[in-house]
Structures are given as C-alpha cells and as structure tokens.
Amino acid sequence: MRKWVLKCYKNSVIRYVFFGGCTTLVNLATFFIFRRLFHLSLNPANFLSIVLAVSFAYVVNSKYVFQESCHGLRQHLPSCLRFFSARGVTMLLEMGGVWLLVDVWKMPDMVGKFLIQFCVLVLNYIFSKFFVFTRGKKGS
Numbered sequence: 001m002r003k004w005v006l007k008c009y010k011n012s013v014i015r016y017v018f019f020g021g022c023t024t025l026v027n028l029a030t031f032f033i034f035r036r037l038f039h040l041s042l043n044p045a046n047f048l049s050i051v052l053a054v055s056f057a058y059v060v061n062s063k064y065v066f067q068e069s070c071h072g073l074r075q076h077l078p079s080c081l082r083f084f085s086a087r088g089v090t091m092l093l094e095m096g097g098v099w100l101l102v103d104v105w106k107m108p109d110m111v112g113k114f115l116i117q118f119c120v121l122v123l124n125y126i127f128s129k130f131f132v133f134t135r136g137k138k139g140s
Helices: 002-009 014-037 040-065 073-104 109-132
Strands: none
Touching: 002 014, 014 040, 014 073, 040 073, 040 109, 073 109
C-alpha cells in the first residue's frame, strides 16, 4: 500500500487532482457558509469563496503539486503573480458561469457552483503546468 501511495504521489496529475479537490472543497464550503450563514448575495459570496480557494491553491500547488524549489518571497513572487493572474482569468469564467447557471438558467446555487468547477479545474491545471510553475522542481 505504501509503495502504491508513493507511486501515486510522484505523478503531478494525481497530486493536482487531489489538491484540486481540496481547493474545490474550500471553494464550495466557503461559498455555502457565505450564502447560508452570512446571507451574502450570490456574487459577493462567490467572489470571496474564490479568493480564499485561490490563496489556498497557491500554497498547495507551489509546495506539493508542482514542487517549486523557491525559497523566500523574492523567488516566489514571479510564480505567485502568474498564478493569481491565471486564476483571475478562470475566476471571471467561474463568476460568469455561476451567474449564468444560477440567475439565468435558474439552477440551485450550489448545483451551478459545483458544475462550473470542472471547467475551472481543467483550465487551472493547464495554466499552472505550462504558465505558472516553470522554475526547477525539488529534487530535479
């Protein structure tokens, strides 16, 4: 079992899917909390949940998924700026997609939010792999 787990961990796609799932949970859970407990309207709740999820995603993607070998703020800054820029693009897609599914097509808000996550997950991987985390990897 240990060998299988280590083999899976060596695959960046598997690590991305796992931590992408964790990021999606952060996004959905905070969206639910903002909507149901704080009674925020759709767009502010969606925006805040995305910001929290993206912040979480940068940390886990940099450290665990793409294993950047950056040390200190100066080395992290370029990839951090690229990461937040790329996530800004997918945030616009997510904001527009959730608005379309919930306000226009009248889906329940959690269903619309969940459905749009698949498109966002794939685009975020592509952006991260080929645009954001381009420095050398740990152990390479």
